Amino acid sequence: MRIVVTGGGTGGHIYPALALIRTIKQRYPETEFLYIGTQKGLEADIVRRENISFEAIHITGFKRSLSFENIKTIFRFLKGVKDSKTILKKFHPDVVIGTGGYVCGPVVYAAAKKKIPTIIHEQNSVPGLTNKFLSRYVDKVAVCFKEVEEFFPKNKVILTGNPRASEVVGTRKPGILKALGLKEGIPTVLITGGSRGARPINEAVLKSLSSLSRRPYQIIYVTGQIHYDHVMEEASLLGKQSNIAIVPFIHDMQKVLTSIDVVVGRAGATSLAEITAIGIPSILVPSPYVTNNHQEKNAQTLVEHGAAIMLLERELSSKQFLESLDSIMLNDEKRKMMGDASRKLGMRDASERLTNLMFQLVNHRF
Template identity: 65%
Template sequence: MNIIVSGGGTGGHIYPALALIREIQKESKDVNFLYIGTEKGLESNLVVREGIPFKSIHITGFKRSLSFENVKTISRFIRGVRKSRKILKEFEADVVIGTGGYVCGPVVYAASKLGIPTIIHEQNSVPGLTNKFLSRYVDRIAVCFEEAKAFFPEKKVVLTGNPRASEVLNQDGKKGRASVGLSERQPVVLIVGGSRGARPINEAVLKSLSMLGQKPYQILYVTGDVHYDEVKKEVDLIGNPKNVVIKPFIHNMPEILAGVDLTVARAGATTLAELTSLGIPSILIPSPYVTNNHQEKNARALSDHHAAKVVLEQDLSGQKLVEEIDRILMDQDKLLEMKKAAKNLGIPDAAGRLYKLMKDLVNQR
């Protein structure tokens, strides 16, 4: 089977695509992949680094306000469709899946017009503009949240989950703890603001360091590369408690998550897929700077089922952070209840579900 995958713009679109490819490659040796992205996007580096064949098209997103740039975008879309058609024919694609971002627009649209089976994968509880547009043309729409179903044609929607959930399973939590110098004997709280970090979360942690240093649990605090030097200067002045380990970035996150008891994080779709797959309770601080405020809606999808506590950024403080951690981690009944609720929301076989969906569509041609 020849599968074309397209997704770009943010890691939230790219990492699920890469996870899907890796999981299918484990299961089937007779599958060929081609990834279509943009040359300047994050995907051009991440995909090539994985050794996956990559081709690019030039496309930009629409501005939400009236702008002459939108006229240029329409022109780029048309050219992108033409180039995509050529790539699709040369590769002899059997099925095409778009995992989000504006690059998917011309690729998936071209495939639908050529009669090639098409799927879009929506990671968030609220879809973006590209997937809303493509939903009219594709054969199936794979979603990760029940709440997303309402935005799409009912007959096309399938709940599959996020392929990243499959990758975090069966990891060695003891090895993960040891890799960052954490003890096996005490509970662990992971505080992370995403790969680049989040300044408001960093500020809250710095203000609470002295309080956290007195707690009977350990903190793994990931600042983000961008903020690490600034944070370390502050920590050098305040003092680094023995039970707080500070890192700029974590490369072995699946292993680390396997050894975590509670996570404080943003509410990106990939993060939530990982947490629910493993059944990890969380304190979610949604980013207010994303389209359609989708992170808060993602977070509410967990908190409504008692799997997470939502703290809005405007309400975050050092005192509030410590109180919420204590409220969950120091109450074993609550901790176990949240673990069970998170696990119930997880879809660990997401990659397998998507692959089955592809095979079914190809067989129906």
């Protein structure tokens, strides 16, 4: 089988695509892949490092306000469709799947017009403009949250989950905490604002460091590269905290996730897929700087099922942060209940579901 995968702009669109590709390669090693992205997007570097064939088109997103730039975007879209048709004709795929981002628009639209089986994958609880547009033309819409189904044609929607969930499931790996200077067997919380960090989360944690250093649990605190020096300067004033490991970035987050008990972080779709697949309770601080405030809606789904506590960034304080963290870390029963609720939301077989959907679609069409 020959498969075109497209998606880009953020890791939340790229990493699920790569997880899906890895699953299919394991089950069907003879499958050929072509990834279509943009030259300036993160995907250009990330996908090529995975030794996956890559082609680029030029496309930008629409502005939500009236703008002359939107007229340019229409012309870029039309050219992108033309370029995509040329690439598709050359590669001759059996199926095309888009995992989100502007680049999916012309690629998936071109495939649909060429009568190639098509799927889009929506990771969030609120769809982006591109996927809402494409849902009218594709054969199937794969989703991760039941709440998003109402935005798409009912006859096309399939609940599959996020392929990243399938990659993080595993047993607790010994040595991870020790490598960070912490102890095994002590409840551990991971605090992270993402790869670049999040200033409001960092501010709340910094104001809480003195109190955290006296807690009976331990902390892995990921500051983000750009905040690390400032955080370490502030932390040094308190002296060494034996129960707190401060790092700028964690490259193998999957291994760390299987070694911790609670996560404090943003509410991106991929992150939530990972923590629910393992069954980790969470304190979520949604980013308010995302389209349609979708992170808050993502987080609300976990809150409603008893798997998370949500703290809004505009209300975040050291006191609120500490009270929320203590309420989970100092209560074994609550932590277990939230973990069980989280696990029930997780879809560990997401990659397999999406893979099966693709092959069923191709076999049905041909």
